[in-house]
Amino acid sequence: MNIFLIGMLITLVLYVIIGALISKKVKNANDFFVAGRNAPAYLITGSLVASFIGVGLFMGDVGECYSGFFAPIMMVVGILSVGYILGSIFFGRYLRRSNATTIPEYFEKRFNSKAMGLLASITGIVIMLIYSLSCVQGIGTLMSCVTGLSYQWCIVIAVVTFTLITLFSGAKGVLITDTIMFAVFSVATIVGAVFIAKAAGGWTDAVASMSNYEAIPGILAWTGNLDYLYPTGAENMIWAVGYGIAWVAVLMVAPWQSSRYLMAKDEHACIRSSVVASASVLIIEFLMCMAGVFVQKLNPGMAAPSEALIWASMNVMPAVLGIIVLSGVLASGISSATTFLSLVGSNITNDLIKPNENKKVLIGRFVILGVALIILALCLWNPPAIFFITYVGATVVACSWLPAALASVWSKRVTKVGAFASMLSGFIVSAVLKIVFAVCGISVPIYLDPFFIGLAASLVALIIGSLCTKVTDEEKRQRELLFIVSEKDKDSKEIKKTKIILGISIPLGCVIICALLFLWVLPL
Amino acid sequence: MIMEFFIAIFCGGFFILAGVVSLIVFSHDFKNNGKDKK
Numbered sequence: 165m166n167i168f169l170i171g172m173l174i175t176l177v178l179y180v181i182i183g184a185l186i187s188k189k190v191k192n193a194n195d196f197f198v199a200g201r202n203a204p205a206y207l208i209t210g211s212l213v214a215s216f217i218g219v220g221l222f223m224g225d226v227g228e229c230y231s232g233f234f235a236p237i238m239m240v241v242g243i244l245s246v247g248y249i250l251g252s253i254f255f256g257r258y259l260r261r262s263n264a265t266t267i268p269e270y271f272e273k274r275f276n277s278k279a280m281g282l283l284a285s286i287t288g289i290v291i292m293l294i295y296s297l298s299c300v301q302g303i304g305t306l307m308s309c310v311t312g313l314s315y316q317w318c319i320v321i322a323v324v325t326f327t328l329i330t331l332f333s334g335a336k337g338v339l340i341t342d343t344i345m346f347a348v349f350s351v352a353t354i355v356g357a358v359f360i361a362k363a364a365g366g367w368t369d370a371v372a373s374m375s376n377y378e379a380i381p382g383i384l385a386w387t388g389n390l391d392y393l394y395p396t397g398a399e400n401m402i403w404a405v406g407y408g409i410a411w412v413a414v415l416m417v418a419p420w421q422s423s424r425y426l427m428a429k430d431e432h433a434c435i436r437s438s439v440v441a442s443a444s445v446l447i448i449e450f451l452m453c454m455a456g457v458f459v460q461k462l463n464p465g466m467a468a469p470s471e472a473l474i475w476a477s478m479n480v481m482p483a484v485l486g487i488i489v490l491s492g493v494l495a496s497g498i499s500s501a502t503t504f505l506s507l508v509g510s511n512i513t514n515d516l517i518k519p520n521e522n523k524k525v526l527i528g529r530f531v532i533l534g535v536a537l538i539i540l541a542l543c544l545w546n547p548p549a550i551f552f553i554t555y556v557g558a559t560v561v562a563c564s565w566l567p568a569a570l571a572s573v574w575s576k577r578v579t580k581v582g583a584f585a586s587m588l589s590g591f592i593v594s595a596v597l598k599i600v601f602a603v604c605g606i607s608v609p610i611y612l613d614p615f616f617i618g619l620a621a622s623l624v625a626l627i628i629g630s631l632c633t634k635v636t637d638e639e640k641r642q643r644e645l646l647f648i649v650s651e652k653d654k655d656s657k658e659i660k661k662t663k664i665i666l667g668i669s670i671p672l673g674c675v676i677i678c679a680l681l682f683l684w685v686l687p688l
Numbered sequence: 689m690i691m692e693f694f695i696a697i698f699c700g701g702f703f704i705l706a707g708v709v710s711l712i713v714f715s716h717d718f719k720n721n722g723k724d725k726k
Contacts, residue, residue: 235695242699246706253710386691397691435714442703649718659718666714669707677700685692 168478169311171487172494175348176325179341179498183329186337193524196334197265197510199427203339208437210343211424212248213444214499216415217349219302221452222493227470229456232380232389236404238680241449243408245442247415249669252438255417256425258573258646260434264426266507267419268515274572274646275580276638283584285515287564287591288419289508293539295420295557296504300543303497309474310490319543326501327536330509331529335427338502345495350448352492355485356473357451363480364458371687374457379464383457384688399609406610413562413619417569419511420503430653432662439665443672450680508535560598563618564590567626573646575630580639582630589625594618 190196199207228237264270268288272281300322307318329341364370371384380389387397394400415421425434452473459472462480466472473493477486509532513519519527568586571578597614600606610616 235692238699239695242695242702246702249703249706249710253713384692386695435710439707442706446699446703654718663711663715666707666711669711670704673700673702673704673707675700676703677697680696680699681693685689685696688689688692 187332210346214342218500219497226456239404244411247412248438251416257431277580345499349492585629586626590622
């Protein structure tokens with residue numbers, strides 16, 4: 165049994181124990197499904213970031229940067245990270261005000277339409293299941309690569325771990341374990357990047373030497389490696405902007421992101437958490453992407469670029485630090501999986517089964533167990549795939565939900581017919597095109613990506629559907645309810661604090677600019 | 689070098705822009721110490 169396997173197993177057992185301890189605080193359905201609707205900003209921040217960042221970043225994105233795609237990935241991250249801030253201001257805080265237990269329930273209430281709730285439920289569940297499959301496959305690949313255990317056994321260990329955490333403690337436990345895992349992989353990121361840079365000859369010297377790297381010309385240039393995806397820098401940048409926009413939509417409205425706001429203690433917690441989450445994602449991505457480039461210098465020609473960070477953790481760092489970093493990567497995967505499992509369980513229980521209040525927790529636990537078994541069966545049956553599968557899932561739900569979600573708050577003219585047609589057409593068009601393009605191997609420019617075609621279809625359906633029907637009195641009343649601020653949220657001290665935190669985004673943005681200039685651009 | 693410089697400015701600048709827009713929208717909603725608009 166190698167030391168990394170022991171380290172990972174200890175970490176997993178610790179998370180399960182924490183989940184079991186938190187389960188004692190779960191008293192009712194409100195605690196189990198929305199964490200008592202009392203979570204402070206730091207727990208929302210932890211869960212937002214931990215749900216988004218998974219093994220895909222530490223293996224997929226690091227591998228892309230190892231292969232020479234640093235600048236386009238940074239462009240994607242620079243755009244997508246603001247999705248949290250925009251999402252909380254334009255959608256999340258209104259979601260919080262609705263007091264819904266799930267987002268499908270929000271849509272059902274807002275449009276006074278069971279069909280709308282059902283559609284949101286089904287689309288959300290399907291996408292989260294697909295996304296959780298790739299997430300679990302990523303964890304299995306990581307554990308198998310590090311520990312030498314078979315892929316199947318790693319999948320079993322991972323699924324048992326995150327199922328126990330979710331089963332015991334529900335949303336309350338997921339929020340807390342997510343935040344702990346966020347802290348663990350943040351430390352892992354900083355430690356990992358610093359050590360890898362040191363091994364590569366020091367940060368600035370390593371950056372300078374990689375600017376003239378002959379094996380992969382343009383590894384740190386704005387063009388990226390021209391042999392990697394597109395043959396010109398302009399095309400790579402267009403790709404980056406397109407994907408960045410698609411992922412802004414994911415961070416704004418995707419159920420595993422925006423549902424975190426339902427658990428916030430007030431809307432100030434929603435907004436404050438979003439600023440910190442945006443900055444955290446940007447910093448973690450930057451450090452890890454740079455680490456990928458440095459590993460290219462240390463060990464060029466790796467057959468599997470997605471294993472660049474794993475190699476560095478096992479070969480460059482002292483064993484203890486390597487264990488910390490790999491446990492952090494594992495934590496990122498487990499934390500995403502707990503969120504997906506908890507949400508799918510919540511959506512099936514609250515939106516499809518709709519049991520009595522006193523049976524909700526019990527049925528919710530049975531549903532979570534059933535979903536976990538399905539995930540386990542599908543993961544054991546499917547081969548591992550890290551990077552592109554996650555994109556297939558996430559952007560489909562984003563383009564189908566974005567217009568209806570934003571219009572539900574900001575449009576007086578949107579009707580349930582328009583919203584339903586928008587969500588359905590966006591989902592069908594983008595999902596079908598994704599599958600067709602993948603099966604037939606069709607490659608299109610980024611502006612013809614299924615996300616954008618699906619988004620256009622969704623918008624057109626929203627406009628036509630809403631123009632052809634009239635807003636009912638109940639829909640109008642439900643929208644007006646979204647603009648009623650609770651007395652608690654009107655506290656002038658809290659308002660002032662939230663304004664200060666939003667204002668901090670200005671110096672924080674300046675720090676980000678300086679960091680990128682001093683740690684990337686100027687040493688080139 | 690110029691393009692890399694632009695990307696660095698863009699990443700931080702976009703973050704600042706989102707923060708400022710959000711601050712304006714939030715301040716507008718909560719002007720007069722929390723009297724919400726409809």
